[in-house]
Amino acid sequence: MSSEHGLYVELLPDGKIKRDLVGSSGEASLEDTVVSGEVILFSELNFEPYAVVVDLIRSQARAILMHDSHGGLANMTLFQFMLDTVEDLVSTLEQENPLHGTLLRTQLEDEVPPDDGTAMYSFRASKRILTILVEVMQFQFVVNEVLRDMQAGEPLISDKYDTLWEVPVRSILRWDGDRLTTQYHFRSAVDYYHFLLLRFVSCHPAVAWCHCCGRYFIPKTKKKTLYCDRILKDGKTCKEWGPILKHKQKVSQISVVEEFDRAKRRMYKRYERAEFLNKEPSEKDLSYEEYYQWLDRAVRARDDYLSGRLSTEEALKIIRTP
Numbered sequence: 001m002s003s004e005h006g007l008y009v010e011l012l013p014d015g016k017i018k019r020d021l022v023g024s025s026g027e028a029s030l031e032d033t034v035v036s037g038e039v040i041l042f043s044e045l046n047f048e049p050y051a052v053v054v055d056l057i058r059s060q061a062r063a064i065l066m067h068d069s070h071g072g073l074a075n076m077t078l079f080q081f082m083l084d085t086v087e088d089l090v091s092t093l094e095q096e097n098p099l100h101g102t103l104l105r106t107q108l109e110d111e112v113p114p115d116d117g118t119a120m121y122s123f124r125a126s127k128r129i130l131t132i133l134v135e136v137m138q139f140q141f142v143v144n145e146v147l148r149d150m151q152a153g154e155p156l157i158s159d160k161y162d163t164l165w166e167v168p169v170r171s172i173l174r175w176d177g178d179r180l181t182t183q184y185h186f187r188s189a190v191d192y193y194h195f196l197l198l199r200f201v202s203c204h205p206a207v208a209w210c211h212c213c214g215r216y217f218i219p220k221t222k223k224k225t226l227y228c229d230r231i232l233k234d235g236k237t238c239k240e241w242g243p244i245l246k247h248k249q250k251v252s253q254i255s256v257v258e259e260f261d262r263a264k265r266r267m268y269k270r271y272e273r274a275e276f277l278n279k280e281p282s283e284k285d286l287s288y289e290e291y292y293q294w295l296d297r298a299v300r301a302r303d304d305y306l307s308g309r310l311s312t313e314e315a316l317k318i319i320r321t322p
Helices: 033-041 049-070 076-096 098-111 121-152 189-202 238-253 257-276 289-304 312-319
Strands: 005-012 016-023 026-034 171-176 179-185 231-233
Touching: 005 098, 005 189, 026 033, 026 179, 033 121, 033 189, 049 076, 049 121, 049 289, 076 098, 076 121, 098 121, 098 189, 121 189, 121 312, 179 189, 231 238, 257 312, 289 312
Parallel strands: none
Antiparallel strands: 005 016, 005 179, 016 026, 171 179
16 A cells, blocks of 8 residues: 555445545555445435534634725734635544545645745635535535436436546556555545446446435336335335325425425525625525535435325425525
């Protein structure tokens, strides 16, 4: 194993991917997974705790950049406080989510320029740091859009995805004693998930949307499948509960699962405006924290409805409330 920090990925003959992580705590082998499973898992991640800190850092960066826009000198005390907040975030992630924490640290090391001693350094560094912190959340929405379009049979070659179909990847040939292997080395979470997404799309999987729980999945056969195999309630899967819930939704004339999906897209449109540092937020905008707090409440409301703990009206009220 190379001593250079980052994530090392090997595509195995059986379709699984082998992953080794090298970080400040040493080397560790992560659980083997498959490309489709890792892509779908990433699409469902809730970044709420991470987003809370990113919003704090964003407010600090905005204050620093305000000095620049008015021609003043940067507040170096505030800039150092921002750097300390970033370091605390990275260190916490390395403990709680080693993959994301390690890749965030390596990306910051690679892409934040060294201090050149000029008065403008704090402004440039603040912008770059914030861009790095938010892009993994923004890329998650890209992944969800790709899954949605694949499920709907929409073409992926369009202006919407004009920058998606290429990602630089560093590959390493390694001799392990009896065979030659190719490993891909990543120092950015977005590059890792971008790589997986391209591998995923290239296999032309039949992406399906579960009409019961509203999550994406890959059917085991080519036959049209409405429900996934996830356990939903009482040890039974969506396939077993789906027809029952479909009748329930038909009677109520509204699908809570479909309303959750529509609301998620509406909320994201309000949340994505937060990336503009020089734009004053409006009442319609959602911060990163607010978006993921809403998403957490809405997901729990959807799941509680499906498990019978909430009525249709109670679930819809939570889902429709920012």
